[in-house]
Amino acid sequence: MITTVTLNPAIDRTVVVEKFAFGEVNRVQSVREDMGGKGINVARILKSLGSQAKATGFIGHSNIGHVRSLLEQDGLDTDLIEIDAATRTNTKLIETDSRSTTDINEAGFSVDAAAISAIEAKIDALSAQSQFIVFSGSLPKGLPTDFYRQLISRVQPPCQSVLDADGILLLEGLKAAPTLIKPNIHELESALGTQLETEAAIVAACRQLIEKFGIVYVLVSMGGDGSILVSQDQALFAEPLKVDVRGTVGAGDSMLAGFVHCLSQNLGLEQALSWATACGALAVSKVGTESFSRQDVERMAAQVVLRPTR
Ligand SMILES: Nc1ncnc2c1ncn2[C@@H]1O[C@H](COP(=O)(O)OP(=O)(O)OP(=O)(O)O)[C@@H](O)[C@H]1O
Numbered sequence: 001m002i003t004t005v006t007l008n009p010a011i012d013r014t015v016v017v018e019k020f021a022f023g024e025v026n027r028v029q030s031v032r033e034d035m036g037g038k039g040i041n042v043a044r045i046l047k048s049l050g051s052q053a054k055a056t057g058f059i060g061h062s063n064i065g066h067v068r069s070l071l072e073q074d075g076l077d078t079d080l081i082e083i084d085a086a087t088r089t090n091t092k093l094i095e096t097d098s099r100s101t102t103d104i105n106e107a108g109f110s111v112d113a114a115a116i117s118a119i120e121a122k123i124d125a126l127s128a129q130s131q132f133i134v135f136s137g138s139l140p141k142g143l144p145t146d147f148y149r150q151l152i153s154r155v156q157p158p159c160q161s162v163l164d165a166d167g168i169l170l171l172e173g174l175k176a177a178p179t180l181i182k183p184n185i186h187e188l189e190s191a192l193g194t195q196l197e198t199e200a201a202i203v204a205a206c207r208q209l210i211e212k213f214g215i216v217y218v219l220v221s222m223g224g225d226g227s228i229l230v231s232q233d234q235a236l237f238a239e240p241l242k243v244d245v246r247g248t249v250g251a252g253d254s255m256l257a258g259f260v261h262c263l264s265q266n267l268g269l270e271q272a273l274s275w276a277t278a279c280g281a282l283a284v285s286k287v288g289t290e291s292f293s294r295q296d297v298e299r300m301a302a303q304v305v306l307r308p309t310r
């Protein structure tokens, strides 16, 4: 089983307009709501790839009925801790004319000491049943910036941990030596406080993190420029697949799901990177967090071009 952790979940409301006019009345082409939050997105994709996935984390009690109905659409297996507040709604405004996405994210609920103890106990229990625990996304108010570090430290082998977080959460989380991190290039640059202009510089930066913190794999995603996977003794560049980009929502989450799915099945790094690339490309070719099938991934993964880099 693969567990995903979403501490600051959100209902994703995707609003599509042809051309947005600021300060005027805008007519909506379509609107849809999906249960979001990075870990929940990862769990949804893992499930469609055939992995057994469980989503844990916090959820708001006041609008739980609506949240449950969204979760049921996906048939997700969940083990969530209820907080005495509402789950926030994040709005993604997609303009079809410019193909741009504008995010309007609410801050969401805050958590207290009881909720912290509850998630700690949950991680202890799920670590004993999972091959991987994937921690992704921002933290709600009330949690310290080293909270991912604290939770990752609770994960006991043979269970392995994965971290997809930004800024101080990533910097602190690294200290607990997660098996895999998936920064995008901007997150990696800001974590290191330096610009990475060449492939060689990116690989060297990843190796630095591997040496210093005991990370096993660093997967650096670069949007439409592809991705680079670095381990202690291997570095691979994955060319991006050419797709018609309809929305960039969830590309990173999909990529991570594809990669972890393959790792959990011991399919090797090349297949993992190919599937990750296929999942990222499929995500951007869909609107919002619309799902895709395992057959789509297999078909696209066969077209991915990898090459060694250093
Ligand atoms: N325009 C694109 N064309 C083809 N593939 C893409 C495109 N954008 C993203 N991808 C694929 O998805 C992967 C992840 O994308 P990206 O680097 O944007 O993730 P991210 O910044 O972590 O996204 P997220 O907002 O979901 O956290 C890329 O490495 C690539 O394989």
Ligand SMILES: [Mg+2]
Binding pocket: 164, 184, 252, 253
């Ligand atoms: Mg990301």
